[in-house]
């Protein structure tokens with residue numbers, strides 16, 4: 001039995017008519033950029049995230065970049081980022097001319113380790129960017145306490161964890177400004193690129209609305225050198241429909257993870273995902289670890305099971321960051337995760353028999 005890495009149809013088929021109708025309304029409205037659909041989705045997503053303001057932007061990377069800009073972070077500043085994350089987190093820091101300073105994760109959860117933060121703080125440090133990786137909320141209480149003590153900004157990268165909580169509070173509501181992505185494969189996905197920023201600070205929200213729209217509040221009057229990073233009306237309309245179903249889809253992802261957890265107990269040398277006390281996990285990805293990762297992946301590919309590696313090369317070892325001169329071995333936990341992690345098939349609506357087929361293929365390997 002073949003199992004793809006990701007299938008959209010269980011999410012998309014049942015809401016096809018509703019999404020098409022929403023898209024049709026934009027088509028007929030003759031208003032395609034920054035209109036009612038964006039305003040309405042921003043209000044809904046702010047409510048979902050338990051914040052006062054949401055600013056829709058073109059993608060998740062822009063959300064992080066504009067967040068750093070709005071906080072006035074720039075050349076000479078240092079920003080603490082995880083050593084194991086998607087490269088977007090680091091790129092956003094580089095875009096504003098600041099320096100990404102890498103901190104290792106807790107090897108059990110793969111999330112930023114609060115116990116390692118203090119050692120990385122210097123007089124140039126301005127901000128911490130926790131990434132709620134794979135769908136699990138970081139240990140935000142500890143991270144926020146350190147940020148407050150050292151007067152640092154916090155910018156959450158919530159691209160993978162819409163709907164997760166830490167200490168009962170929503171991810172994307174802790175930081176000064178927080179970025180998320182609605183890339184199609186994310187837990188809340190558009191039909192193309194889209195992203196958003198969440199904040200409780202009205203002044204920052206206003207600044208961000210200006211930055212995303214050519215530095216302009218009044219058409220053809222430009223206050224700052226802004227960007228074109230607007231959320232499309234069409235994507236906002238789709239996202240508004242999909243947002244209603246996100247809590248159900250999250251429960252379905254958690255059910256799939258529970259099936260994997262039960263069936264993969266003590267199989268070979270597999271390490272299963274671990275969730276920190278007080279955090280919830282919305283399983284954007286179900287990531288296992290094994291010393292035989294490459295061989296297991298080849299075996300699963302031959303068996304028709306789709307897998308991916310998140311991520312094969314940590315940012316500090318990417319060619320793009322060669323200029324930082326960070327040597328192999330500098331961040332051993334991130335490097336170990338890059339060498340041993342394997343993401344198994346995971347999507348809302350995935351059936352127990354799909355999970356069983358994946359597990360049987362893994363058992364055959366061992």
Ligand SMILES: *Cc1c(COP(=O)(O)O)cnc(C)c1O
Nearest residue numbers: 059060061086088159160181183
């Ligand atoms: C997807 C992702 C981003 C970037 O989002 P885009 O919309 O693709 O620009 C940033 N950070 C993390 C952790 C991501 O997974």
